[in-house]
Amino acid sequence: MLEFDTRMSPDYVERERKAIVRTGSSTIYDVTAWSITMMQGLEALTLDTGLPSSVEAYQEAAAAATTAATGNVVAWGIDGGDDASVSVAARLMEIGVEVRLAERAFELAGVELPRGSLVILRNDNRSFDGDLKGTIREVAVE
Numbered sequence: 235m236l237e238f239d240t241r242m243s244p245d246y247v248e249r250e251r252k253a254i255v256r257t258g259s260s261t262i263y264d265v266t267a268w269s270i271t272m273m274q275g276l277e278a279l280t281l282d283t284g285l286p287s288s289v290e291a292y293q294e295a296a297a298a299a300t301t302a303a304t305g306n307v308v309a310w311g312i313d314g315g316d317d318a319s320v321s322v323a324a325r326l327m328e329i330g331v332e333v334r335l336a337e338r339a340f341e342l343a344g345v346e347l348p349r350g351s352l353v354i355l356r357n358d359n360r361s362f363d364g365d366l367k368g369t370i371r372e373v374a375v376e
Contacts, residue, residue, distance in 0.1 A: 307356060310370050311342040314350030323352050325373045331366070332358035 242250075242262075254260055271278035312319050314336065323333050334353040339346065342353075359366050 307367065309342060309356065310354045310367075311336075311340075311345065311347045312352040312354075312374060313347055314352060315348045319350075319352055322374055325376070326352075326354070326370065329369065329373075330362060331369065332362075334358070 250260065250262060270276075312322055323335075326333050331354060334355065336347065336349060336351045336353055339348050340351070341347070354366075354370055356366065362369075
């Protein structure tokens, strides 16, 4: 499923062709043309050889959620350039957090955020029952 172009041996293709002519059915499913990397829009490379021995297994990065401000926070911003921001917005709204969408790029606590970024104002969420900052962080990390 990670292949860009699934190749089948000529013998297999010939057997498959004969089976289709004989029985009218195929053993090849459309999944032979799927590529997870292409489906998800990920960058990927094809190697003609195996991986070097110095390559290490993938380690999941630490949570990317960060807090740029300290003290009395009046708003939180979540980068709308990251596709995961849609999931964050949906989850926050499910649990009762009011979320706004920025119609143009802006700066918050020295961080540039693009158009489409999420903005959560403390003032919009005065009636939120719970730890707003902790909830935002937890959902963003999730």
